[in-house]
Amino acid sequence: MLQEGEFERVGGPTIRVGVRVIAATNRDLEAATHEGRFRADLFYRLNVFPIRIPPLRERPEDVPLLVRYFVTKYARKLGRTIETVPERTLDCLVAYPWPGNIRELENVIERAVIVSRGPGLELGEWLPAPSVRPEARVPTLEELERDHILTVLRMTGWRVSGDRGAAVVLGLKPTTLEARMKKLGITRGA
Structure with missing residues (x-):
């Protein structure tokens, strides 16, 4: 077909x-x-026209907008009034790595709307502080380097050399960047 x-x-x-x-x-x-x-x-x-949408953990800047969207959606659906999302709550949500991606965030916000007793969104007992979560994993230096190089490559349209290339942005020689890309398994489809 x-x-x-x-x-x-x-x-x-x-x-x-x-x-x-x-x-x-x-x-x-x-x-x-x-x-x-x-x-x-x-x-x-x-694979005719691939579109890569990074997971939520790679775009924490999207969390506040999504939180507001889901709060509005579930407050309306459940007949609740949630007027604010306290900064501390939002900081906690932004810091969480969201292994279940947007579906997990949506479920957490729905639950928070249900358990909130005042005008502010309350997470209740759901989310411990990121520093005390035993399952929290700190990325390795190699993972951070790979992610950073990928971000810069995407930002530069996958140009490695030249005035607007990733090597200049990263402060590296193009040959050094290419060697690191090879070592880290970075290819254009990554």
Whole structure:
């Protein structure tokens, strides 16, 4: 169906369809394809126009806007009045790494709207301070370096050298940056 734009029901005629498939995953399908864990033909049919949306942990600046959106949504749905999100609460939500991504944030806000007793959003017992969470993991220096290099590469349109290249932004020689990219496994599709 993806290639030909048609399919058949069992025992039925061929049906032509004009559809586009939009697929989402939290897995690196390109790597899985190279490792033989995902069908290459399917990957290349789906990978016509890839859009990478970073996970919430990589864009903490989006958390306040999403919190306000979900507070409004659930306050209206549940007939509650939540007028403010205290700064301390917002700081706590921004600092959390959100392993469950936006769905986890949405569930936390729905619960907070339910348990809040005043005009301010209350998290209740849900979220301990980030410094005391035993499951909190500090990224390694290599992970931080990889993330930073990727951010700069995206910012520069994947230009490594030149006046507006990533090497200049990072204060490195282009050959040094290329060596680090190779060491860290950074390729354009990363």
